[in-house]
Amino acid sequence: MNSKELERILEGGVETQRVDFKAPIEWNVLTFVKHILALSNVQDGGFLVVGVEQDATGHFVRKGMTPDQKASYVVDEMRDQMSPFADPHVNFRVDCVKDGGGLEYEVIEVLPSDEVPVICCKESAKTHLGSIYYRNRDRRVESAPISNSHDMRDVVERAAIRLMRRLQGLGLSVEPGARKTLDDELEGL
Numbered sequence: 001m002n003s004k005e006l007e008r009i010l011e012g013g014v015e016t017q018r019v020d021f022k023a024p025i026e027w028n029v030l031t032f033v034k035h036i037l038a039l040s041n042v043q044d045g046g047f048l049v050v051g052v053e054q055d056a057t058g059h060f061v062r063k064g065m066t067p068d069q070k071a072s073y074v075v076d077e078m079r080d081q082m083s084p085f086a087d088p089h090v091n092f093r094v095d096c097v098k099d100g101g102g103l104e105y106e107v108i109e110v111l112p113s114d115e116v117p118v119i120c121c122k123e124s125a126k127t128h129l130g131s132i133y134y135r136n137r138d139r140r141v142e143s144a145p146i147s148n149s150h151d152m153r154d155v156v157e158r159a160a161i162r163l164m165r166r167l168q169g170l171g172l173s174v175e176p177g178a179r180k181t182l183d184d185e186l187e188g189l
Contacts, residue, residue: 001047001107006097009049013060017135018046020143023053024063026072029081030126032108036082038133038143039110040090040118041155046135051105064103070096073106087121088113116159 009019020035032048039046050073051065075094082090091111098104123129131145134155138148146152167173 001095001097001109003098003100006049006105006107007100009047010052010060010062010099015060015141016046017042017137017141018044020046020048020135021052021054021060022048022050024051024065024069026069027074027078027106029078029085030124033082033085033124034120034127034133035143036090036092036108036110037086037118037120037127038135040086040092040113041116041132041134043112043154043158045110045112048108048110049105050108051103062099062101062103064099065096065106070104070106073108078108085120085122085124085127087119088115090118114162116162117155 012019015021018039020039022032022035025031035048039048050069051063052060053063055061073094073096075092078094079092082092090113093109093111095107095109096104097107117132120127120129120131120133127133128145132152132155133143134146134151135141136144136147136151138150146155
């Protein structure tokens with residue numbers, strides 16, 4: 001991510017299904033695990049922007065990060081700490097990016113998983129074994145276990161599409177004539 005992309009996100013000033021703001025804080029896997037899991041299940045992944053605080057009025061305020069906070073974001077260590085929580089694994093990048101005013105932020109770009117859904121496979125104070133975390137869209141956006149049919153349907157449909165693409169990549173597909181045959185067989189139902 002570059003400064004121009006960061007400015008676009010910060011100027012928007014709202015969390016979305018793909019953008020999650022976090023206050024300036026040192027890396028701690030338990031603080032971030034459910035958010036990374038949730039973003040990995042979103043269609044195009046998303047961004048955790050660390051260094052943005054929510055004030056008493058609900059507005060997001062740019063704070064930036066201290067050198068000690070920034071130093072704690074070591075991507076290989078972060079991936080190692082995330083690994084026990086995710087099945088299949090999650091992939092993400094970490095960039096230190098400056099805004100237009102010179103404040104620095106850690107931006108964790110969570111890539112969409114090749115295999116959906118990513119399931120939480122470790123119980124902790126902030127996660128539940130077997131849960132599928134997602135950035136919900138049926139209320140205020142948050143990273144939470146799937147709790148409604150709309151979000152579950154979205155994840156299942158994406159999983160089916162990815163499976164079809166993988167099978168097509170292996171050379172497996174339904175022949176054009178077979179579709180008509182199958183439709184004819186189902187006509188009476």
